[in-house]
Amino acid sequence: MENNKLIHIAIDGPAGAGKSSVAREIATRLGIAYLDTGAMYRVVAYKALSLGVSIRDEEQVTALAGKIKITFGPGGNPEVYCDGQNVTTEIRSPEVGRAVSVVASYPGVRECLVNLQRQEAAKGSVVMDGRDIGTYVLPQAEVKIFLTASPAERAKRRHRENILAGKESNYEEVLADIQKRDRMDMERKHAPLKPAPDAIILDTTDLSQQEVVETIIKIVREA
Ligand code: DC
Numbered sequence: 346m347e348n349n350k351l352i353h354i355a356i357d358g359p360a361g362a363g364k365s366s367v368a369r370e371i372a373t374r375l376g377i378a379y380l381d382t383g384a385m386y387r388v389v390a391y392k393a394l395s396l397g398v399s400i401r402d403e404e405q406v407t408a409l410a411g412k413i414k415i416t417f418g419p420g421g422n423p424e425v426y427c428d429g430q431n432v433t434t435e436i437r438s439p440e441v442g443r444a445v446s447v448v449a450s451y452p453g454v455r456e457c458l459v460n461l462q463r464q465e466a467a468k469g470s471v472v473m474d475g476r477d478i479g480t481y482v483l484p485q486a487e488v489k490i491f492l493t494a495s496p497a498e499r500a501k502r503r504h505r506e507n508i509l510a511g512k513e514s515n516y517e518e519v520l521a522d523i524q525k526r527d528r529m530d531m532e533r534k535h536a537p538l539k540p541a542p543d544a545i546i547l548d549t550t551d552l553s554q555q556e557v558v559e560t561i562i563k564i565v566r567e568a
């Protein structure tokens with residue numbers, strides 16, 4: 346990567362593969378923007394739950410996605426806002442975690458959020474993490490990474506994060522949730538989770554976060 350060259354980095358993969366921590370660190374290291382697209386789907390699910398809109402009501406959930414304003418804190422800051430309200434903690438609740446795959450399966454919701462994601466990419470260099478960034482949102486991205494790890498390892502990481510955050514956590518339940526979400530994300534009709542044909546697949550089961558970051562930075566510098 347030459348200095349000042351525009352670069353779009355797509356980081357896709359299943360839940361718990363470490364995408365957002367890795368993507369955020371890469372954006373900071375390169376001094377470019379970061380967009381957590383999973384957080385956008387979570388905001389829509391959170392808003393529906395908090396307004397008492399049934400998650401199964403595709404029409405109402407889709408209308409909601411078109412109406413709400415999703416914003417992020419400045420400079421890779423993990424804060425997420427919905428219509429001006431800070432919902433950073435709320436969107437990580439188990440209820441939102443269970444509802445979000447349903448919300449993300451609605452084509453109208455996806456269309457609306459994908460438009461916003463492409464608008465962000467049009468502004469300049471960005472690291473974007475999600476499920477369909479390399480395949481659908483930014484098919485022209487210069488660097489595409491598909492991060493993965495075994496379900497057991499991903500569940501172990503999520504479980505550890507929960508405990509560190511002082512949340513109640515049961516490893517077996519975390520594993521079952523991850524497996525269910527993998528299935529829903531991979532089997533949905535619209536933009537399912539799968540690596541782009543030109544993505545570099547990185548299995549992080551036996552790698553530290555630092556090793557993953559360094560590997561991707563090297564790939565970016567050679568792009
Ligand atoms: O990465 P995450 O766990 O915060 O993602 C939340 C949900 O949103 C997950 O079920 C998959 C979905 N998602 C998606 O369908 N497309 C994206 N680009 C990002 C997330």
